[in-house]
Amino acid sequence: MKNIISIITVLLIAFSASAQMSLREQDSMNIRKMYDMSLMNGKSYAWLDHLSNKIGGRLSGSVNAARAVEYTKAELEQLGLDKVWLQPVMVPKWTRGAxxxxxxxxxxxxxxxxxxxxxxxxxxxxxxxxxxxxxxxxxxxxxxxxxxxxxxxxxxxxxxxxxxxxxxxxxxxxxxxxxxxxxxxxxxxxxxxxxxxxxxxxxxxxxxxxxxxxxxxxxxxxxxxxxxxxxxxxxxxxxxxxxxxxxxxxxxxxCRNYEDVESHNVIGEITGSEFPDEIIVVGGHLDSWDLGDGAHDDGAGVVQSMEVLRLFKESGIRPKRTLRVVLFMNEENGLRGGKKYAEVVKQKNENHIFALESDAGGFTPRGFSFDASPSQFKKIKSWESLFKPYLIHYFELGGAGADISPLANGNIVLAGLRPDSQRYFDYHHAATDTFEMVNKRELELGAATMASLIYLVDTYGFESIDTTKEILK
Missing domain, CATH: 3.50.30.30 (Glucose Oxidase; domain 1)
Structure with missing residues (x-):
């Protein structure tokens, strides 16, 4: 009898190891698909070209900001998402003048x-x-x-x-x-x-x-x-x-300050097939300063976030959880878009489990930073090896993004894409922040890296945490 039990135990262990290997291989293949599609047939660079060169700087409350809202909404609608809408938000209006x-x-x-x-x-x-x-x-x-x-x-x-x-x-x-x-x-x-x-x-x-x-x-x-x-x-x-x-x-x-004016967050989503009430957000801020065209800050984050949902649509991977792209308005001089989005989330009692922001430029991705509990971060670290082939190695606690920070509630995981930052402040908020300063391949690598992390979060999710136990850890 003992021998039979031992044999069954060995077989179960072997079966479990085989199943885990199979899942890991599937994850690896799907991540590879995200990178291939972004690098071979991506749309992020073309979207950024339009935002930068056809619209330009998008200061909150400006005509260009309104044009950017219209353009990105139309592009998200063309992706065939399940829902696309505008979320009104009052923003400050300031003009530079001569x-x-x-x-x-x-x-x-x-x-x-x-x-x-x-x-x-x-x-x-x-x-x-x-x-x-x-x-x-x-x-x-x-x-x-x-x-x-x-x-x-x-x-x-x-x-x-x-x-x-x-x-x-x-x-x-x-x-x-x-x-x-x-x-x-x-x-x-x-x-x-x-x-x-x-x-x-x-x-x-x-x-x-x-x-x-x-x-x-x-x-x-x-x-x-x-x-x-x-x-x-x-x-x-x-x-x-x-x-x-x-x-x-x-x-x-x-320069001159005016009364607040109405603008909008742009939002689109793919409804989850198994857990539609669990929401995963990916986003960047649509507004920019007026000196350049806001290509790195934060046109790059906007188009990368849009590309994440496009990659899911084009790959045929139907997410289990609801994926939502949010293009926030007014990060630069008020954070009104991020605050309004979080306010509505609270009013509707929506269950957000994860939010990822790209707002550090369109440079070569290095990894992510996270605001997460020890158990949540342990799970995230288990995915790290899947990113090694793409030279993504930075998985660290501490810091996510400004626009998603109002969503913090002790349970949601917040994350920020971390590109190589050495050149970012050469262009940040300056007239040199233009489309020509963004490398197409680096931008597309960033979009694929974001999509890969979103894929893993969607596949495995996060369990609700017991805050008391987490503190004791």
């Missing part, structure tokens, strides 16, 4: 024109421009050190650069972006007349990088104009200040 102008005026000698751009949401300078002495600081903490007596009436020049020895460039960006976002608000409290911020980029060039900023709850009459200066001109301004502390800086900006 091109900014600035120069450095030494105590003696000719003036030197420099390259600046208004920060998104900034007020304009006086109609005749703003001319004042300059005080250079290395960040928000420096303001207290100089105090009102040294700052009042001057232009505060924030010149803390992105830290060059940090390999993860997003970490370097995070280390200095507070001076762009809150610099005007904080400097105004010390009586500053305006602020100039070093562009958030490792590259030393003449292209200023815009980005969002806030005045907090400062009254309108206390708000001061805020602009970014190119890294090359930041170096120049700093060197002149050391030689000539009495020099003056002049700049003129014509």
């Amino acid at each position: 091109k900014e102008y600035a120069y450095v005026q030494p105590s003696e000698g000719p003036t030197q024109v420099v390259n600046i751009t208004a920060l998104g949401g900034s007020v304009a300078t006086p109609e005749t421009g703003l001319r004042a002495k300059v005080i250079e600081v290395q960040g928000l903490k420096d303001l207290e050190r100089y105090g009102k007596e040294q700052i009042e009436g001057k232009i505060v020049f924030y010149n803390r650069p992105m830290q060059a020895d940090l390999i993860h460039t997003f970490e370097a960006y995070g280390g200095c972006v507070d001076q762009r976002y809150a610099g005007a608000m904080e400097a105004a409290k010390y009586g500053a007349a305006g602020v100039i911020v070093r562009s958030m980029s490792h590259k030393i060039d003449d292209n200023p990088h815009t980005g969002s900023m806030t005045y907090g709850d400062l009254p309108n009459e206390q708000r001061i104009p805020a602009a970014a200066i190119s890294t090359q001109d930041a170096e120049y301004l700093s060197s002149i200040l050391k030689l000539d502390p009495e020099m003056k800086f002049y700049y003129k900006m014509n």
Whole structure:
């Protein structure tokens, strides 16, 4: 009897191992199919060409943003998805106006024109421009050190650069972006007349990088104009200040804030065949800044997310769970689209189990970062070997994406595509963020990598977690 039981046990183990091998082979084949289709017959690059070159920069509340909504909705409808719709969302409207102008005026000698751009949401300078002495600081903490007596009436020049020895460039960006976002608000409290911020980029060039900023709850009459200066001109301004502390800086900006206007998130879905109430989201943000055409930030993420659903349709793989693409509006200066989507999800009590965002450029994919519980991440790590043939090796906890972050509820897994980031901030929020800077093959590899992860999540899903047990682990 013992021998029979032993034989049966051995056979069951062998059968289980064989079944697991068969599933792994099936997964490998389906992932290969995703890569082949994206690289050989992909649509992401053509979609990006249209968004970038036929529409252009898509600032929230602009005509181009509305055109992008119409275009992507029409393209999703052509894919034959089960449902495509627009989700209304109120967004801020800010316009840049005529091109900014600035120069450095030494105590003696000719003036030197420099390259600046208004920060998104900034007020304009006086109609005749703003001319004042300059005080250079290395960040928000420096303001207290100089105090009102040294700052009042001057232009505060924030010149803390992105830290060059940090390999993860997003970490370097995070280390200095507070001076762009809150610099005007904080400097105004010390009586500053305006602020100039070093562009958030490792590259030393003449292209200023815009980005969002806030005045907090400062009254309108206390708000001061805020602009970014190119890294090359930041170096120049700093060197002149050391030689000539009495020099003056002049700049003129014509930007304007308006009342909020209605825009839309663009949403399309394939209904799940077995678990339609379990929803998997993939997305990027449709809006961009207005200096370039937003090809890397975030046209790439938009078209890659659209391509994920196209690859499922074209491959004939019917998802078990509902796959939903969400093209979020207003990530750049308000995150209104992401917040509205999460608000509606909560109202409808929808069960989202996974969300993946692409918002780090269309460069070569390296892997993913996850916000997940230990047990969820353990399951994800078991899939890592399936990505090795494609040189995808980065599977790490920590960080997903801004637009999907409002979905966090302690149960959903959030993920972000992580491409090679070394060149991203060369283009981020600058006039150089254009279609020509995106490599077709890298873009398509990213789309296939996203589709492959979505395929695995759809195939195996995630069990609901017991938060208490997870903490104990």
